[in-house]
Amino acid sequence: MSASAADVQRYFVATRQPAKAAIVSLAQRHATPFELFQGFAADLTASEAAALQGSSDVRWVEPVLPRHRADITPRPNEQVIPTGIAQVRAPEAWIAHQSAVINVAVIDTGVDYRHPEFKFSWAGGMNILDPAAPPLDDSGHGTHVAGTIAAGNNRFGVVGVARGVRLWGVKVLDAVGDGNTESVIKGLQWVVDKKREVGGRWVVNLSLTGTQQSWAEQEALQHAFDAGLLIVAAAGNHIGSTPDGVAYPAAVPGVLAVGAVDDANHVAYFSNEGPELDLVAPGVNVWSTALTGTNTIGWSRRTGGPLYEGRPLTGSKLGKVTAEYIYCGVGRPEEVGYDVKDKIVIMKRGVETFGAKTRRARDHGAAAVVIFNDRDDTNLNWTLNGPNEAAEEWPIAVALLQKDGEALIAQGGGALTIGAEPHDYILSNGTSMAAPHVAGAAAFLWSLAPNATPAAIITALTATATDLGSSGHDPVFGYGLLDVYAAAQMLMPGAFLEADPSRPQSPRRSTDRGKQ
Numbered sequence: 021m022s023a024s025a026a027d028v029q030r031y032f033v034a035t036r037q038p039a040k041a042a043i044v045s046l047a048q049r050h051a052t053p054f055e056l057f058q059g060f061a062a063d064l065t066a067s068e069a070a071a072l073q074g075s076s077d078v079r080w081v082e083p084v085l086p087r088h089r090a091d092i093t094p095r096p097n098e099q100v101i102p103t104g105i106a107q108v109r110a111p112e113a114w115i116a117h118q119s120a121v122i123n124v125a126v127i128d129t130g131v132d133y134r135h136p137e138f139k140f141s142w143a144g145g146m147n148i149l150d151p152a153a154p155p156l157d158d159s160g161h162g163t164h165v166a167g168t169i170a171a172g173n174n175r176f177g178v179v180g181v182a183r184g185v186r187l188w189g190v191k192v193l194d195a196v197g198d199g200n201t202e203s204v205i206k207g208l209q210w211v212v213d214k215k216r217e218v219g220g221r222w223v224v225n226l227s228l229t230g231t232q233q234s235w236a237e238q239e240a241l242q243h244a245f246d247a248g249l250l251i252v253a254a255a256g257n258h259i260g261s262t263p264d265g266v267a268y269p270a271a272v273p274g275v276l277a278v279g280a281v282d283d284a285n286h287v288a289y290f291s292n293e294g295p296e297l298d299l300v301a302p303g304v305n306v307w308s309t310a311l312t313g314t315n316t317i318g319w320s321r322r323t324g325g326p327l328y329e330g331r332p333l334t335g336s337k338l339g340k341v342t343a344e345y346i347y348c349g350v351g352r353p354e355e356v357g358y359d360v361k362d363k364i365v366i367m368k369r370g371v372e373t374f375g376a377k378t379r380r381a382r383d384h385g386a387a388a389v390v391i392f393n394d395r396d397d398t399n400l401n402w403t404l405n406g407p408n409e410a411a412e413e414w415p416i417a418v419a420l421l422q423k424d425g426e427a428l429i430a431q432g433g434g435a436l437t438i439g440a441e442p443h444d445y446i447l448s449n450g451t452s453m454a455a456p457h458v459a460g461a462a463a464f465l466w467s468l469a470p471n472a473t474p475a476a477i478i479t480a481l482t483a484t485a486t487d488l489g490s491s492g493h494d495p496v497f498g499y500g501l502l503d504v505y506a507a508a509q510m511l512m513p514g515a516f517l518e519a520d521p522s523r524p525q526s527p528r529r530s531t532d533r534g535k536q
Contacts, residue, residue, distance in 0.1 A: 027065050030084035030202060032236035034059035036077050052202070056209050057239030061202050080235055087204055089129060089161040089197030090229040090254035090267070090452035099175050103283050104168070104302030108457055109505040110181045113464065116508055116515035120470035122463040123186045123215070123222045124169055126456075127207040128162030129197060130155045131189030132311050135163060135444060137171040137178070138187060145189035146210045148203050158195040160311045164448050165227045167309030168456035169463070177445055178307055181460025181504065184467065188214070193228060204228065204269070205240040212247045221466050225459035226253040226275075227452035229267035238272050245274050250466075250474040252459040254451035255279040255297055257290040266294040276462070276478060279498065280304065280454040285488055287496055291451055297498035298478075299485055303454035305398065310446035317443035318400075318418035320390055320428065323435040328424035332440035333374055333391070335404035336417040343387040345436040347429050351377030351391075361385030364436050366428060369394040375404045378417050388416040388438055392425020416440050461504045468512040480511040 028049065035058055049063035061084060064072070073081040101111055123143070133142040133156065145155035157163045170187045171180035190210055192203040208224070215222050224244070244251060253275045256267025270277035277296050280288035280303025287293075288304050318332040322345075332338070343364045349355040351367040356377070365381040369391055378389045393400065400419040405411055418438050420428075428436070458481065465477050484507045485500035493499050508515065 028063040029066070030061060030200070031064045031069050032059060032061050032082050032084060032202070032234070033072050034079040034081070034235065034239070036079055054205060054209065054236070054240070056205055056212065056243040057236050059236070082235055084200045084202045085230050085232045085234050087193070087199045087201060087228045087230045089159070089193055090227050090256055090450050090455070099177055099179065100307070101179050102307040104306050104457060105179060105181055107283060107302050108181070108461065108502040110461070110464070112505040113508040114183060116468050116512070117517075118184060118467040118515075120221065120467050121184060121186055122182070122466045123188060123220050124182065124459060124463050125188040125190055125211045125222060125224045126162050126166045126169070127190045127192055127204065127211070127224060127226050128165055128228065129159035129193045129195070130157035130162050130191035131166045131187065132157045132163040132309070133189065135167075135309050135312050136176070137167055137174070137309050140172055141170045141185055141187040143186040143188050145191070146207070147191040148206045148210065149191055149194060155189040155191040157189070157191070157311060159193070159197055160314070160446070161193070161197055161227070161452065162189060162191070163311055164308045164446065165225060165452060165456045168306065168453065169225065169460040171309055178309065181457055182463040182467070185460075185463050199228065201230070201234045201237045205237060208240050208244050211249065212244055215247060215249070221470060222249050223459050223463045223466070224249050224251045225456050226251065226269055227455045229254055229256040229270065231264070231267060233268050233271070237269055241269060241272050241275060245474070248474065250276075250462050250477060252276040252278060252455050252462060254455040256292040257450050258292055259290070263291070263293040266292050266296040271296040276458055276481070277498070278451060278455040278458045280451045281488070281497075281501060285501060288449070290449070293495045295495050297495060298482055299458055299498045299502050300488065300500065301454040301457035301502045303451050304449050305447050306449065306453035307445060307447055308453070310444050312444050313442065315443050315446050316440055317445075318438070318440050320418060320420060320424070320436060320438045322428060322431060323437070325431065328420055328428070330418050330420040330424070331400040331402075333378070333402045333404050333417040333419055335411070335414050336440045337413070337415055338440050338442070339416055340437065340439040340441065341388045341416055342435060342437040345390070345428070345433060348381070351380060353380065356380045356384055358384055362387050364388045364390060364438060366390045366392070366425065368392055368425065373406060374402050374417075375406060375409065378404055378414060382415050386415065388418075390418050390420060390425065390428070390438060392420040393422040396422060458502055461502055461507065464504060465507055465511050468508055468515040472511060476511065480507040484510050
């Protein structure tokens with residue numbers, strides 16, 4: 021069977037019974053049988069696909085479809101409970117007595133299992149794209165998702181919704197977050213097989229989406245449900261001003277479809293809507309784990325004052341410095357004089373490039389630079405070197421939000437400490453970030469009531485959600501905002517009779533902002 025690579029495409033072929041030899045002979049190129057739906061995947065030409073579709077032994081033929089990660093693009097040495105975790109009332113629920121360890125599989129770009137947050141939860145996984153390689157995240161997306169579910173209570177970084185879970189990573193998306201329905205189905209099959217091998221209760225998080233429906237994926241999901249898996253998926257993100265419908269696989273019946281809200285419980289500007297939506301959870305400015313060694317944090321703190329968190333400008337020197345600070349407007353030549361020597365120069369964004377004003381301050385002997393935004397915008401992904409400029413040695417340079425920069429100016433001066441330091445945590449936005457709040461909640465509930473069915477867990481989550489829209493279920497918020505505490509009380513009120521002494525302290529709300 022010969023055909024050029026340009027002539028073939030990957031297809032699913034669903035058979036009415038185990039495929040007959042005549043059908044298999046039409047699909048010899050890289051054929052992969054599947055247990056989760058009755059059929060196989062193979063490389064076919066359009067005419068071969070049409071011939072198979074015409075066979076009485078074939079139920080349907082469909083192309084393998086794309087799937088993508090569903091996102092839009094803590095302070096050092098300190099543990100915080102992210103605002104989203106507090107928003108869904110997980111900390112109140114942590115006092116409950118857990119009686120089982122639950123497995124959570126993150127089917128995504130992999131997981132950076134080297135991150136210290138996963139030291140005690142990581143159980144293993146599979147790289148579907150390269151079975152000979154470990155399921156190590158090369159994107160950051162799956163690691164961020166995993167942190168919201170399983171980050172440890174360890175006195176540093178962040179804390180996940182589900183305490184004490186067994187975390188598994190299944191890599192089905194590449195470094196830029198792209199994959200397809202075949203890799204997703206293989207990932208689901210791996211989870212089903214692993215469940216058969218080790219037993220236990222299993223929750224699956226699918227923070228990945230596509231616009232087209234796949235019958236193969238739907239059948240595979242149904243078989244996964246039949247195997248006892250509880251599956252949560254991101255509703256998807258729209259770019260335009262009009263919301264799209266709930267994306268796949270979230271739109272498949274039986275999957276818990278999750279949309280996103282901000283910290284004021286307003287629907288996120290990107291969150292898809294539709295009748296398939298079940299719940300909403302925090303998906304805007306979500307703090308969670310990043311790939312180790314790839315992220316930095318910028319911050320400023322006036323002696324005796326609050327800590328203002330931002331980002332180092334790309335190219336900034338890493339380190340920490342304490343000095344008197346001086347405000348120099350927007351950094352024009354007449355505003356940055358020799359009186360800035362050995363001081364931290366604070367400037368407002370505008371008029372010139374970040375590099376031009378930082379260079380001027382550096383050349384006049386400034387110890388470091390802070391540049392704050394001139395608008396109400398949380399995007400601080402700024403750079404010091406222009407696209408056609410040679411790299412040069414920069415001082416420590418930190419970007420701050422408008423309100424934080426103006427607060428420093430209002431204080432009139434004094435000693436300021438700023439830092440640009442490695443940081444294995446990052447903010448991100450998307451329904452990708454909302455879904456793991458629900459997956460973590462499902463795992464936590466199941467740890468309280470290990471004899472509950474997946475349907476009982478789902479009922480507890482949806483019946484206790486905080487109604488945010490029209491009374492009852494609606495296409496914007498589903499049943500409402502996830503409430504872990506209320507769901508736990510409904511499902512297993514007896515679990516709260518015994519207090520857990522290892523419960524973290526009362527949550528402190530983080531003011532971290534940024535964007536991945």
